[in-house]
Amino acid sequence: MIVEVSGVTKRFGERVAVDELTLNVPQGVCFGLLGPNGAGKTTTLRMIYGVTLPTSGQVRVFGMEVSPNVRAVRQRLGVTLQQNVLIESLSPRANLAIFGRYHLLDGAGLARRVEELIDFMELRSHADLPVAKLSGGYQRRLAVALSLMNRPELLILDEPTTGLDPAVRLALWSRVRDLRHEGATVLLTTHYMDEAQRLCDTVAIMSAGDIVAQGAPEELIERYLARHAVELDATPEQEYALLRALGDSPPRYRSGNRSMIYLDDPAPLLERIRLGAGGDGRAVTVRPTHLEDVFLTLTGTRLEDHP
Numbered sequence: 001m002i003v004e005v006s007g008v009t010k011r012f013g014e015r016v017a018v019d020e021l022t023l024n025v026p027q028g029v030c031f032g033l034l035g036p037n038g039a040g041k042t043t044t045l046r047m048i049y050g051v052t053l054p055t056s057g058q059v060r061v062f063g064m065e066v067s068p069n070v071r072a073v074r075q076r077l078g079v080t081l082q083q084n085v086l087i088e089s090l091s092p093r094a095n096l097a098i099f100g101r102y103h104l105l106d107g108a109g110l111a112r113r114v115e116e117l118i119d120f121m122e123l124r125s126h127a128d129l130p131v132a133k134l135s136g137g138y139q140r141r142l143a144v145a146l147s148l149m150n151r152p153e154l155l156i157l158d159e160p161t162t163g164l165d166p167a168v169r170l171a172l173w174s175r176v177r178d179l180r181h182e183g184a185t186v187l188l189t190t191h192y193m194d195e196a197q198r199l200c201d202t203v204a205i206m207s208a209g210d211i212v213a214q215g216a217p218e219e220l221i222e223r224y225l226a227r228h229a230v231e232l233d234a235t236p237e238q239e240y241a242l243l244r245a246l247g248d249s250p251p252r253y254r255s256g257n258r259s260m261i262y263l264d265d266p267a268p269l270l271e272r273i274r275l276g277a278g279g280d281g282r283a284v285t286v287r288p289t290h291l292e293d294v295f296l297t298l299t300g301t302r303l304e305d306h307p
């Protein structure tokens with residue numbers, strides 16, 4: 001295991017940010033930590049890279065207990081924080097050079113690494129402009145480039161794509177995939193369920209400081225729901241009548257008068273709807289079940305509902 005979090009609790013005064021959390025990240029995977037704001041994701045990451053001490057429990061990274069080995073652990077990992085940490089008056093190239101020296105690179109080795117990262121994160125067209133003049137997307141690329149300086153075995157990304165436009169998100173996902181193919185382990189948090197489903201081998205859904213479900217996205221869909229989601233406009237009474245006629249009690253989720261019913265085989269339900277057994281046949285949609293459906297049914301909240 002690259003990361004082992006064992007029975008960890010973190011309190012801030014009365015507030016329990018992380019509650020008896022156990023989490024293991026094997027080598028070479030992309031692991032996604034999901035959950036609403038305040039779930040404890042950032043606090044968990046901070047304990048893993050050693051800037052926050054657990055109140056109780058143990059955190060091990062690369063097989064080492066983190067707190068007595070912070071320097072050794074940090075040499076082998078890279079972190080991109082929720083907020084970019086960049087020197088805004090300087091260019092990306094200068095930011096990279098400064099950070100490279102911090103990692104004890106110099107001379108031709110430093111220059112080569114800086115150019116490699118400029119290419120890898122596609123920063124060349126903006127490499128010499130002041131950071132303050134760059135768009136959020138380019139600033140994010142630079143923040144990720146900085147975290148890659150020391151060729152980390154473990155890359156930690158806290159909401160790497162929040163607020164970025166779709167093209168920049170796609171570009172970033174593709175870089176994360178490249179790094180994984182080179183053997184790095186990636187631990188990220190995200191608000192975007194589609195991102196987690198496309199990028200992560202394993203996801204853990206966090207709520208109130210603990211994990212409520214963990215597995216491959218497809219596994220979670222299979223375990224908690226089913227392959228297809230049938231969405232229709234139906235009152236609770238209409239939904240009840242429909243399911244009674246079907247003689248089944250599949251998992252479902254309701255949002256106002258929109259009912260989502262999860263089934264591996266939606267044909268019998270669609271036939272019932274067509275026969276008019278409750279529900280409004282005109283507004284029926286059948287779609288693949290998404291990770292977001294699992295999140296909704298397990299936590300009863302939409303990520304976007306949280307402040």
Ligand SMILES: Nc1ncnc2c1ncn2[C@@H]1O[C@H](COP(=O)(O)OP(=O)(O)O)[C@@H](O)[C@H]1O
Pocket residue numbers: 012015016017035036037038039040041042043044
């Ligand atoms: N330094 C701190 N002092 C007090 N409370 C904190 C501190 N850091 C985080 N918290 C609280 O801990 C909880 C978890 O926060 P955080 O780990 O940032 O969640 P997330 O990253 O999932 O949004 C929140 O209730 C937050 O207000």
Ligand SMILES: [Mg+2]
Pocket residue numbers: 041042043082158
């Ligand atoms: Mg956070």
